[in-house]
Amino acid sequence: MEGEIINRVANSKLKTFDLEDYYPAGSRSEIDISQWLLEGIVLVEARFRESLKNTDFTIYKNHYVAVHCSTDAIIPQWAWMLLQTELSGIAQKVVLGTLVDLETALYVPIIKELDLSSFENLPVIVKGCSNKPVPVAAYMMITERLHGIARSVMYGEACSAVPVYKKSR
Template sequence: MAEIVNRVANSKLKTFDLEEIYPEGERVAIDISQWLENGFILREKEFRVQLKSFNWNHYTDKYVAIHCSTDAVLPAYTYLLVTAHLSGIAKKVVQGSLANLELVIFTELLQQLDTKPYENAPVIIKGCSNKPIPESAYLLLFQQLEKVSKSVMFGEACSSVPIYKKKK
């Protein structure tokens, strides 16, 4: 009887799992309509007073997305004032939804990606994840890997979909 050999483990195939670079930390959203009169009207003086008296410590070491759930028309500085109170407290602050927050986090991570280990190698981008990886993160990752790798596939080693192969 022949010995069973794991050809995938012995191959030059490199696997990239976005979950492995997923930064830990709670993600939270702040709705600024809570500080607006009737949820719509910004009165700067009252707004500043409310921000100053708010307990910002709830956001220590958290990733924060600031948004307004109403159709209030707000001056651009509104989000800056909230961000100023989170500065030095939160890990990261963005304007928008929690989905926007994840995209910003991954964009920054992937812009700093060391691609040397993937040079001229066949790479598979692992597709299944248990963490909320934004779909756009896969596109950003592909764009980084395409520049250096021999080929890029998506999925699992046993059932991958070819995406790119370097021309000879």
């Protein structure tokens, strides 16, 4: 048939990998410990312990929690340990850092354990523009894993992919 439109992408061996498909479901929360510091910068042990004791941590039940300090306070290691103790058995996971650090920490074991054998020697496009907060580090991790497995790795959409890696022949 003359003038027939052929979808070359659908007919190609190109495989799409979408990091959003692996996004762990669950609530995310952030705790800034500066709220328990004197004037937001000085940790007074007795006051800090009392503040933790009087905080209802059950609101973080099954949450992924990022803990950090938004001020330039110097926080001793034991303070983070005390906070972890309060969240243990309540939160699903606790990470020191920002929500981006939390998302990165959630993706590390997921990407590490992925079976990528179905991508062997094939062109792979890592889908961009996710609706969920997929961290840049996750894109780097999947690129590292696909390197040497896939024939090529691209980023974006099939209609406008950016070449990232191509296996040498």
